Amino acid sequence: MSIFIEQIINGIIIGSMYALIGSGIALIYGTMRVLNLAHGEFYMLGGYIVFFLVVTYAVPAYLAIPIAILAIFLLGLLVQRLTIAYLLPREEWAFATIAATLGLSIFLQNLALLLFGEQFQSIPYYLSGVVEIAGLRLPQQRLLMLVVAIVTIAIMTFVLAKTRFGWALRATSQDKDAAAVVGIPAARIYTLTFGIAAALGCVAAAMLAPIYAVNPWMGLPVLFKGFVVVILGGLGSFPGAIVGGILLGIVEAVGVQVTSSEWRDVIAFGLMILVIWVRPWGLFGKPQ
Amino acid sequence: MLEVEGLDVFYGDFQVLWGVSLTVGAGEVVAILGPNGSGKSTVLKAIMGLTPAKRGRITFEGNDLRRVPTHGMVDLGISMVLERRRLFGAMSVQENVLLGAYRCRDAAEIRRRREWVESLFPIIGERRNQEAGRLSGGEQQMVAIARSLMSKPRLLLMDEPFLGLAPRIVQQIGEIIRKVHGEGISVVFNEQNVQLSFGLSDRGYLLEGGRVVLSGTGEDMLSSDVVRRVYLGG
Amino acid sequence: MFKPLTLQSYLGVLALVAVALLLPLFVTDSYVLHLLILSIIFAMFASAWNLVTGFAGLKTFGHHAFFGIGAYASALIGINLGLSPWLTIWIAALIAALAGLFIGTPILRIRSMPHVAIVTLAFAEIVRITISNLKGITRGELGLWGIPAFEGFSLPLVGEVVFNQSVKVWYYYLALFLLLISMGLVALMMRSKVGLAVVAMRDGEDAAESLGINLARYKLLVFGVSAFLVGLAGGFYAHYVGILTPMAAVGPDLIILVIAMVLVGGLGTLSGPIVGAFVLTFLGESLRVLDDYRLLIYGGLIILSIMFMPRGLATIGTLFRRRPADVRAD
Numbered sequence: 001m002s003i004f005i006e007q008i009i010n011g012i013i014i015g016s017m018y019a020l021i022g023s024g025i026a027l028i029y030g031t032m033r034v035l036n037l038a039h040g041e042f043y044m045l046g047g048y049i050v051f052f053l054v055v056t057y058a059v060p061a062y063l064a065i066p067i068a069i070l071a072i073f074l075l076g077l078l079v080q081r082l083t084i085a086y087l088l089p090r091e092e093w094a095f096a097t098i099a100a101t102l103g104l105s106i107f108l109q110n111l112a113l114l115l116f117g118e119q120f121q122s123i124p125y126y127l128s129g130v131v132e133i134a135g136l137r138l139p140q141q142r143l144l145m146l147v148v149a150i151v152t153i154a155i156m157t158f159v160l161a162k163t164r165f166g167w168a169l170r171a172t173s174q175d176k177d178a179a180a181v182v183g184i185p186a187a188r189i190y191t192l193t194f195g196i197a198a199a200l201g202c203v204a205a206a207m208l209a210p211i212y213a214v215n216p217w218m219g220l221p222v223l224f225k226g227f228v229v230v231i232l233g234g235l236g237s238f239p240g241a242i243v244g245g246i247l248l249g250i251v252e253a254v255g256v257q258v259t260s261s262e263w264r265d266v267i268a269f270g271l272m273i274l275v276i277w278v279r280p281w282g283l284f285g286k287p288q
Numbered sequence: 289m290l291e292v293e294g295l296d297v298f299y300g301d302f303q304v305l306w307g308v309s310l311t312v313g314a315g316e317v318v319a320i321l322g323p324n325g326s327g328k329s330t331v332l333k334a335i336m337g338l339t340p341a342k343r344g345r346i347t348f349e350g351n352d353l354r355r356v357p358t359h360g361m362v363d364l365g366i367s368m369v370l371e372r373r374r375l376f377g378a379m380s381v382q383e384n385v386l387l388g389a390y391r392c393r394d395a396a397e398i399r400r401r402r403e404w405v406e407s408l409f410p411i412i413g414e415r416r417n418q419e420a421g422r423l424s425g426g427e428q429q430m431v432a433i434a435r436s437l438m439s440k441p442r443l444l445l446m447d448e449p450f451l452g453l454a455p456r457i458v459q460q461i462g463e464i465i466r467k468v469h470g471e472g473i474s475v476v477f478n479e480q481n482v483q484l485s486f487g488l489s490d491r492g493y494l495l496e497g498g499r500v501v502l503s504g505t506g507e508d509m510l511s512s513d514v515v516r517r518v519y520l521g522g
Numbered sequence: 523m524f525k526p527l528t529l530q531s532y533l534g535v536l537a538l539v540a541v542a543l544l545l546p547l548f549v550t551d552s553y554v555l556h557l558l559i560l561s562i563i564f565a566m567f568a569s570a571w572n573l574v575t576g577f578a579g580l581k582t583f584g585h586h587a588f589f590g591i592g593a594y595a596s597a598l599i600g601i602n603l604g605l606s607p608w609l610t611i612w613i614a615a616l617i618a619a620l621a622g623l624f625i626g627t628p629i630l631r632i633r634s635m636p637h638v639a640i641v642t643l644a645f646a647e648i649v650r651i652t653i654s655n656l657k658g659i660t661r662g663e664l665g666l667w668g669i670p671a672f673e674g675f676s677l678p679l680v681g682e683v684v685f686n687q688s689v690k691v692w693y694y695y696l697a698l699f700l701l702l703i704s705m706g707l708v709a710l711m712m713r714s715k716v717g718l719a720v721v722a723m724r725d726g727e728d729a730a731e732s733l734g735i736n737l738a739r740y741k742l743l744v745f746g747v748s749a750f751l752v753g754l755a756g757g758f759y760a761h762y763v764g765i766l767t768p769m770a771a772v773g774p775d776l777i778i779l780v781i782a783m784v785l786v787g788g789l790g791t792l793s794g795p796i797v798g799a800f801v802l803t804f805l806g807e808s809l810r811v812l813d814d815y816r817l818l819i820y821g822g823l824i825i826l827s828i829m830f831m832p833r834g835l836a837t838i839g840t841l842f843r844r845r846p847a848d849v850r851a852d
Contacts, residue, residue, distance in 0.1 A: 035639055037639075083825060096828050098581065098583075098635070100829065102583070103821045104825055105821070106818075109821075110814075110821060111818060114815070167383060167387055170376065171387050174378060174379070178370055178374040181336065181338075181361070181368045181370060182439065183359050183390045227640045227644065231637070235636060263651075265648075273644060276632065276637060276640075280632055
């Protein structure tokens, strides 16, 4: 029984990481209606930056992770400016942006392969201890993941609800023209949103990298997980993505107990297709 | 104050405005009239940069507006109430109103403006925390106008301010336009109903098929045969 | 887009087919023939993907599922039931078409392009993981081998027709034959009532609906035909290469390659996918020395063609010839 509960708790922790990934996809879709197929690559590059800083240059993790997040944020800004921003005014922008981000994904993945090689790199745990709570043994590393996820989500929630930028972002995502009329520059909001979403991916990468290895292909499975999350939560909804992420983590944990780990992704995708079939607007959203 | 000259606008290959010219003086209320599909809304959207103009000159106090992006208009003193209000429905009334002062970073100034619009529209203070999407049509229109006024404009463009509103509310909105005008703000609005429009405006332009076919004061226009022809097809 | 065929375009197509038929007289190098055969397989795949994405406007990203289903179905039926590839590729194509109808039904209810993209991608992943996990049947990542080859026969006048890796010329002709069938089917469909309806719905669903066109049924038909053709290409591929792995037959790299081909060639044109398939296959091989850069370059090509050449190579000529009506001195 306690193993079962431990699995559920692990599911919630992994789910909080899915939530970070999914919320990035949701923010981008929510504001500029772009499905970012390259989202996993920012996660992957974030993992590499953390790896090089922590392992190669022996930078302490508490410094390395913020540096990586900043770097990925800036990279996100740059990529959005060079590709998405250029395509958005097109009539065919919806397909053009999906296709362009697909190309971007392959490009970045193979660039990483070329630059960093195909070996799987591992990052040591940031914390190595184990905590015992009510008879449950939890590695401190896992608890750290949960704490980081909660803090990140809290900061994002605050930014969206209380800051000038957050208001501008929500206004732009609800009505681009009305936002422009009150003086909100949509293009700049889009670029910033893309950078923030990429940075959220980097937070997840920094926390997951010690558990999974860093490699050029690590972005794709995570991208798929992110898609499942945003479908569960309603595409474009930030709070939906948080709940969807946790939910997916739990469902996977239970599903793997029932079947076996190699069917994990099939469970996730099956759940997603079921949700699209029954509630295309997500489990928590409203039909439009 | 505002001068539009020879404005041509296309939607794709389809030309919707043909050489439209008009002027708005300081402190004037100008109505743009015309039946459905005559291009009234397009004129306002083109001024605001929401619809790109193909040819023509649009200047505001000497600034070439065709070079200004939509989000830069409030900095010049131009604000707009979009057709069908277009509030940020999932946000509160207060958030909507405050977003109107997005470009202003002076907290004291924002408070002054908020008190000013609350004095014009008491409902804003009363419904402060309500979700804007849940208000009635008339209330939404007031919030939309309040939002536009928060940028302290000198020119307010109003796209179909009376559309879909009950007669009693139309009266109220009409009062508000007078109040706004009383604050020294120039107003351009468009409306199908000629009688209603001339009760509120100093001058008007009549559009038909994307062309200005008549302009002048209310009395001039009401006595013109052109109005009757345009509206009655006679 | 679909003007009546002129005599000129008939002659053009005939000339191309003639060139393709005579090509093996000049190309005897087995490696170049191999590239031509690969190009043809990809041309079939790309044309079928273009049928739903370019013509029907249904942006799917999971068509590699049907390629894998076609390839594995044909191979497995051949291995386990001992049926001839001449038969199994058609059975496999039908199975792929059924899978297409199965996944197409829920997709067609969705109007949002991102949802369609996600569902189709996920569907293909499910297929890939399932094939990979069912080791007892498919041997998983180890690869499925012992796939029967096409049986030879003798033709009057021509002589022996044999299919083996050292004599590729008959594989080439078979592939060409399948491509011609596919293209004929695509062209026929696009010129039929279904085709007109399908293009109408791409250009505006509401307009098409107001004409009383039963969109769902036509879309499903197009989707099924497309899956059939991709499955056929997959089946041929299985018996041509003789070994299948989940990554090679259903990997996401496949669809990426196909998308790159269609975008480079020209989305929504008949010739674009074929042009793209040949250009990228040969370009890819000429970069064989730079093998590591291949996917990097495909990725870059997708981005560049979307950004700077949205109409693709197939229409680049017309782009220069046509003078935009609205270019006038202001």
